[in-house]
Amino acid sequence: MDETSARPLTPSLQRLADRFRAGDSLALARCITRVENQTGGFEDLLHALHDGVGRARRIGLTGPPGAGKSTLTAAVARLLRDRGETVGIVAVDPSSPFTGGALLGDRVRMDDLATEPGIFIRSMASRGSHGGLATTTREAADLMDAFGFDHVLLETVGVGQSELEVATNADSTVVVLVPESGDGIQAMKAGLMEVADLFVVNKADRPGADRLKKEIEVVQAIRAGSPMAAAPAHHGVDFTAIALAGSNPADDGDDSGGAPQIPDWEAPVLKCTASTGEGVAELVERLDGHFEWLEKTGMLDEQRRLAAIEHTRRVLERAVQRQAATVWTEWIGDDGQSADQVAGSPYEIARRLARRLGPGSEN
Numbered sequence: 001m002d003e004t005s006a007r008p009l010t011p012s013l014q015r016l017a018d019r020f021r022a023g024d025s026l027a028l029a030r031c032i033t034r035v036e037n038q039t040g041g042f043e044d045l046l047h048a049l050h051d052g053v054g055r056a057r058r059i060g061l062t063g064p065p066g067a068g069k070s071t072l073t074a075a076v077a078r079l080l081r082d083r084g085e086t087v088g089i090v091a092v093d094p095s096s097p098f099t100g101g102a103l104l105g106d107r108v109r110m111d112d113l114a115t116e117p118g119i120f121i122r123s124m125a126s127r128g129s130h131g132g133l134a135t136t137t138r139e140a141a142d143l144m145d146a147f148g149f150d151h152v153l154l155e156t157v158g159v160g161q162s163e164l165e166v167a168t169n170a171d172s173t174v175v176v177l178v179p180e181s182g183d184g185i186q187a188m189k190a191g192l193m194e195v196a197d198l199f200v201v202n203k204a205d206r207p208g209a210d211r212l213k214k215e216i217e218v219v220q221a222i223r224a225g226s227p228m229a230a231a232p233a234h235h236g237v238d239f240t241a242i243a244l245a246g247s248n249p250a251d252d253g254d255d256s257g258g259a260p261q262i263p264d265w266e267a268p269v270l271k272c273t274a275s276t277g278e279g280v281a282e283l284v285e286r287l288d289g290h291f292e293w294l295e296k297t298g299m300l301d302e303q304r305r306l307a308a309i310e311h312t313r314r315v316l317e318r319a320v321q322r323q324a325a326t327v328w329t330e331w332i333g334d335d336g337q338s339a340d341q342v343a344g345s346p347y348e349i350a351r352r353l354a355r356r357l358g359p360g361s362e363n
């Protein structure tokens with residue numbers, strides 16, 4: 001068999017794909033479950049549906065636990081839906097579940113959203129995610145994209161590297177912080193500053209919102225360097241200075257031959273009260289602005305290209321891991337006795353087992 005060609009779908013997967021393409025949201029849910037559980041043939045299914053990927057706008061929302069990400073996600077989804085657009089939502093391990101209702105904001109409730117046509121909500125577990133959190137989450141988002149949603153919103157708690165990767169798989173990343181508990185400092189430590197295309201200071205109805213907003217802006221300014229400095233960092237370039245000098249000081253001696261300068265994106269810091277919806281319209285407006293900027297500058301294609309390369313690497317690693325697990329199980333046996341029977345150093349044994357890796361060891 002030609003290893004480079006895709007395997008045909010089994011009849012039952014073919015039926016599932018057909019229902020998916022016909023717009024059956026139950027089929028979408030089944031496909032996501034297959035991906036989440038890594039059920040046999042799930043990559044063939046993803047491959048078959050891959051043609052439809054690439055139309056949706058992807059927005060990541062991340063931040064510390066309890067910052068109001070779900071409430072904000074619901075409010076953003078509501079606004080987009082009211083504009084006539086459709087929204088898929090992937091929430092990774094929400095501690096306050098989307099369908100719980102009681103824990104969610106008063107005005108916009110997720111369980112109201114969940115039953116609305118044009119909105120599809122899916123929670124994913126971060127623990128025990130075999131294929132890697134960023135990988136399976138991306139694949140769930142791809143499926144929603146291929147299904148035809150205009151937007152895919154990805155909510156993750158920004159507590160670790162893999163959670164941040166989920167957010168950075170999006171076209172635009174919103175970092176949600178709250179005035180209490182020194183979120184400004186926490187954000188810097190957790191690497192949230194780096195991934196933000198937009199900051200939201202949520203719970204602006206509580207004291208300290210202005211102070212947090214200022215804190216974030218100060219950190220941004222420090223990271224960018226003084227606007228009038230000779231070599232500003234990649235954020236916060238002062239364009240009046242560039243225009244006066246007639247060249248981009250950030251270019252570092254590279255003569256761009258008079259090509260028009262592309263303004264850098266400086267992450268705005270917005271105040272929101274997600275529970276009442278205040279400030280959410282501006283957030284959506286700024287998200288539109290960021291997407292326009294991505295398109296105009298070519299950053300959208302570039303970001304997506306890099307993300308696709310990274311995803312390919314993870315899919316390869318996952319395949320090798322899966323094969324290694326099969327080879328290992330064959331060797332160790334059900335009773336786990338092989339280790340005693342086979343003499344030799346771990347290195348010698350592992351090298352010999354590695355030779356068994358290959359398409360034949362795929363299940």
Ligand SMILES: Nc1nc2c(ncn2[C@@H]2O[C@H](COP(=O)(O)OP(=O)(O)OP(=O)(O)O)[C@@H](O)[C@H]2O)c(=O)[nH]1
Binds near residue numbers: 064094103
């Ligand atoms: N006062 C106030 N409370 C809010 C606001 N937004 C959300 N909340 C409340 O904060 C709590 C947490 O909100 P969630 O939306 O579940 O927060 P989350 O960031 O999704 O939480 P996890 O997913 O568990 O990390 C809920 O009780 C919300 O009602 C706000 O703007 N102001």
Ligand SMILES: [Mg+2]
Binds near residue numbers: 070094096
């Ligand atoms: Mg949540």
